[in-house]
Amino acid sequence: MMDFAIFWDWLSFAVRWLHVITGIAWIGSSFYFVALDLGLRQRPGLPAGAFGEEWQVHGGGFYHIQKYLVAPAEMPEHLTWFKWESYATWLSGFAMLCVVYYAGADLFLIDPNVLPMSVPVGILLSLATIGVGWVVYDLLCRSPLGKSDTGLMLVLYGVLVFIAWGLTHLFTGRAAFLHLGAITATIMSANVFMVIIPNQKIVVADLIAGRKPDPKYGKIAKQRSLHNNYLTLPVLFLMLSNHYPLAFATEFNWVIASLVFIIGVLIRHYFNSVHARKGNPTWTWLGAAVLFVIIIWLSTAPKVLTGEPKASAAAEVYIASAHFPAVRDTVLGRCSMCHTQEPVYEGIYHAPKGVMLDTDAAIAEHAREIYLQAGRSHAMPPANVTQISDKERALLVAWFEGAGK
Known part of the structure; x- marks a missing residue:
């Protein structure tokens, strides 16, 4: 009993550490490419098919980068794919979900005061919410609504608010926040695995076969990448929230989670605007600060923390x-x-x-x-x-x- 408990605690630590490492790798490359994409400049004399270029300096050297919206005329000999960071982050996150929330379901996942259920039912319900979240998102993106970036994002936000509310009626407050983050992270990783990389492989296959790639594949991948860009910061908050009961264990926890998504969008809008050289919208920081003050008020005004379940x-x-x-x-x-x-x-x-x-x-x-x-x-x-x-x-x-x- 003693040896197993110590081993399991170290296993939990190892999985968390791995998740942090892979997450840093994924988020770091994602943020870099978003900034690079927004900072591209167009000039006369670019190679045929090139959309823009960027000169950068780092580590004592200069980098000259050019982007092709569809593909270059010929397939390059060496091509680096940025996908394993995403896959490893999701897999390590799911492993952590199993080690912490499934193995410790009585303590961390299920609250009889919220919804009485057995451990197997709780785990199945957890898996279902994650899977259904992706299916609903993907169907909305593929629907006619997907042709409008703004309209789609507004509807998706409404869906996320509903999911946040629903999760707090299924699991403990801590698990509800974690699952909202897991659903969002699954959407992001599935975007890479199910859409972005397959579309890029279609383009590469067309190039190898001597066919002209269809630009629609790049457009679809671009939309999914944009969603990933705006979802990153809320996911980080939700994954760290289990250390802060004032966020997850209060009466209005689902409202707090919903406002966090808006804060993340505001902050990403600031950086996206600066990287695209479209001004310095400092008002976004003021808006984020106001929303954060509202979150503080929501967490303390009711002063109703979720109680501990009866002894199991x-x-x-x-x-x-x-x-x-x-x-x-x-x-x-x-x-x-x-x-x-x-x-x-x-x-x-x-x-x-x-x-x-x-x-x-x-x-x-x-x-x-x-x-x-x-x-x-x-x-x-x-x-x-x-x-x-x-x-x-x-x-x-x-x-x-x-x-x-």
């Missing part, structure tokens, strides 16, 4: 342990001054990460986290501010490992 059958085992009375006294004395509805520790106004440790059920539900954070490691309390002793840490270890057996 697994938690009852930890409560029944002979060590539990002493463990409860230790946790209440060393942890609950912060991990409670109204923290009394100076400078702490909300329970860190929304974790409450002020009832028997809450302590038992978080047995594994207490074991890892305060028993096997000294991560909690931070800097040991409550002076938990080695004897008390040993008690937490004995409690968890004994009940697990």
